[in-house]
Amino acid sequence: MRLDQRLIADMIRPGTRVLDIGSGDGALLDYLFRTRGCDARGIEIDMREVTRSVAHGLPVMHGDADHDLAHYPDEAFDYVVLQRTLQAVERPREVLRQMLRIGRHAIVSFPNFGHWQLRLKLLTSGRMPMTAVWHTPWYQTPNIHPCTILDFLMLCREEGYVVEQWMAVDEDGERAPWRRSIRLANLFGEQALFLLRRRGH
Amino acid sequence: MDQTTPTQIEHAHMLFPEGMQLECGFRLAPVRVAYRTYGTLSAARDNAIVVCHALTGDQYLAETHPLTGKPGWWSRMVGPGLPIDTDRFFVICMNVLGGCMGSTGPRDPRPDVAGEPWGTDFPPITIRDMVRAQKLVVDALGIARLFAVVGGSMGGMQVLEWAATFPDMVFAAMPIATSPFHSAQNIAFNEVSRQAIFADPDWHGGRYWEQGAVPARGLAVARMMAHITYLSEEALTRKFGRRVRRDPYDKAGSLSLFGEIFEVESYLRHQGSSFVRRFDANSYLTITRAMDYFDLGAEHDGDPSRPFHGTRTRFCIVSFTSDWLFPTSQARLLARALNRAAANVSFVEIDSDKGHDAFLLDEPDFDRTVRGFLSGAAEHARIG
Numbered sequence: 282m283r284l285d286q287r288l289i290a291d292m293i294r295p296g297t298r299v300l301d302i303g304s305g306d307g308a309l310l311d312y313l314f315r316t317r318g319c320d321a322r323g324i325e326i327d328m329r330e331v332t333r334s335v336a337h338g339l340p341v342m343h344g345d346a347d348h349d350l351a352h353y354p355d356e357a358f359d360y361v362v363l364q365r366t367l368q369a370v371e372r373p374r375e376v377l378r379q380m381l382r383i384g385r386h387a388i389v390s391f392p393n394f395g396h397w398q399l400r401l402k403l404l405t406s407g408r409m410p411m412t413a414v415w416h417t418p419w420y421q422t423p424n425i426h427p428c429t430i431l432d433f434l435m436l437c438r439e440e441g442y443v444v445e446q447w448m449a450v451d452e453d454g455e456r457a458p459w460r461r462s463i464r465l466a467n468l469f470g471e472q473a474l475f476l477l478r479r480r481g482h
Numbered sequence: 483m484d485q486t487t488p489t490q491i492e493h494a495h496m497l498f499p500e501g502m503q504l505e506c507g508f509r510l511a512p513v514r515v516a517y518r519t520y521g522t523l524s525a526a527r528d529n530a531i532v533v534c535h536a537l538t539g540d541q542y543l544a545e546t547h548p549l550t551g552k553p554g555w556w557s558r559m560v561g562p563g564l565p566i567d568t569d570r571f572f573v574i575c576m577n578v579l580g581g582c583m584g585s586t587g588p589r590d591p592r593p594d595v596a597g598e599p600w601g602t603d604f605p606p607i608t609i610r611d612m613v614r615a616q617k618l619v620v621d622a623l624g625i626a627r628l629f630a631v632v633g634g635s636m637g638g639m640q641v642l643e644w645a646a647t648f649p650d651m652v653f654a655a656m657p658i659a660t661s662p663f664h665s666a667q668n669i670a671f672n673e674v675s676r677q678a679i680f681a682d683p684d685w686h687g688g689r690y691w692e693q694g695a696v697p698a699r700g701l702a703v704a705r706m707m708a709h710i711t712y713l714s715e716e717a718l719t720r721k722f723g724r725r726v727r728r729d730p731y732d733k734a735g736s737l738s739l740f741g742e743i744f745e746v747e748s749y750l751r752h753q754g755s756s757f758v759r760r761f762d763a764n765s766y767l768t769i770t771r772a773m774d775y776f777d778l779g780a781e782h783d784g785d786p787s788r789p790f791h792g793t794r795t796r797f798c799i800v801s802f803t804s805d806w807l808f809p810t811s812q813a814r815l816l817a818r819a820l821n822r823a824a825a826n827v828s829f830v831e832i833d834s835d836k837g838h839d840a841f842l843l844d845e846p847d848f849d850r851t852v853r854g855f856l857s858g859a860a861e862h863a864r865i866g
Contacts, residue, residue, distance in 0.1 A: 320826070328833070332830050332851060334828075335828045335854055336855075338854050339858060344829070353821050
């Protein structure tokens with residue numbers, strides 16, 4: 282399991298109901314079931330990954346964040362997790378709304394487009410920046426809605442979401458030291474990780 | 483065409499003299515359910531799996547069929563060490579109510595008129611009636627909760643009906659290549675099958691036994707047409723292409739224009755003629771009608787999610803890419819209905835070019851899915 286998945290798992294209380302959107306190889310689901318006793322289920326867009334997960338006994342269904350969340354009832358889950366996918370969905374704001382409708386909490390991670398390397402590359406080269414994290418050219422990238430940590434915070438404020446926890450991590454998922462200043466995190470954090478809930482809950 | 487009457491064989495069964503109330507209101511008594519079991523029931527009686535058969539299947543799941551001499555219809559899936567592992571699970575397979583392999587059906591003598599079979603007067607039955615008849619056997623075996631119910635096509639409808647009607651009795655459910663309701667297209671196909679039987683001069687208004695006849699040609703045509711819907715264009719092309727059996731222009735071969743020219747024709751004719759040897763026309767009519775009636779949402783304003791509200795059953799829905807009889811779009815309707823009920827659902831579409839019949843054939847990804855889902859569920863149920 283990736284280190285940032287370990288950080289996500291640490292945000293989840295044992296014995297809760299979890300939906301992991303984009304569950305991939307099912308590593309987080311497996312971990313949550315075996316070590317936390319969670320009722321953890323997954324949605325995955327890649328059919329090979331779905332088949333592999335189900336063949337490992339994990340409850341995963343074929344689907345995606347944009348089209349399949351609307352079918353769940355309100356508060357069907359305690360946590361809804363979206364890992365490194367928000368920037369690639371068709372309607373990120375609607376996906377967040379659905380996540381916080383069907384879940385009491387949302388856990389969202391995404392690559393931070395405010396990272397200093399991206400800013401510098403755009404400034405100096407005048408071309409779309411390419412880094413280890415953002416490694417596909419503009420005409421091929423699935424990341425159609427990149428945002429910065431500050432952008433995401435603004436959206437949370439507009440939508441009335443409470444940020445219960447946030448952290449900036451590097452690509453390997455190590456927790457980064459700039460925990461006090463969101464501006465420094467926005468400059469130096471490669472990935473952002475947020476735990477949200479709706480106001481009034 | 484073969485005109486022999488299906489041979490009478492004594493099938494292992496349970497008899498319920500008190501019978502059962504059917505959904506149509508009729509009290510059918512007695513009720514006989516023919517069944518086969520494989521593996522051993524655990525001391526805790528917690529390892530039982532009911533496998534439900536499809537329209538023309540029967541209880542001979544994983545052994546040589548006594549009538550055809552062929553291997554059981556799912557013998558590649560059910561057995562020691564196989565995905566439905568009989569070293570681990572106790573597997574029960576029952577002939578459906580209305581069938582013709584030992585369970586009460588139209589060929590049985592009717593209690594009210596001496597010396598006559600039910601024939602077309604057999605009461606209309608539903609998928610839920612089939613499931614209730616199966617529950618009589620499960621109860622009689624002393625099994626309070628089934629570990630799993632598994633089935634494809636019409637068997638998948640029974641799986642869904644089991645989970646909807648007896649939610650506390652079904653820990654895990656695997657509906658395969660099926661749908662939350664029988665579609666207009668599928669009802670249409672069934673109607674063509676039925677009309678083929680009615681059009682046979684040997685049909686005799688359904689009282690063919692009086693004439694010592696069997697509407698074999700009609701039943702065979704019904705089977706031929708249905709069989710096409712079980713395959714796919716890719717599968718037919720791969721198996722037969724445009725290959726010819728004999729050169730139709732060969733003068734010596736005295737072959738008429740409508741003889742068996744293409745290989746696909748002789749394949750279908752063989753499917754038709756071997757089917758009439760083991761199946762009863764009135765059973766075919768009764769069971770196809772039961773499929774047509776099937777609609778999980780019928781009693782719930784068309785919402786197929788309502789029967790599953792509060793369910794604790796773990797579901798695994800499987801569809802196949804080339805299945806156009808029960809396409810993935812219908813499986814997805816089912817998956818979304820179960821999502822609306824906040825049920826625990828896995829949903830896999832297996833890549834296959836074999837059409838609807840893929841669930842009966844060699845598909846390694848499907849085998850892995852069945853094995854994995856059952857193993858995962860067994861871990862949650864803390865059995866075996």
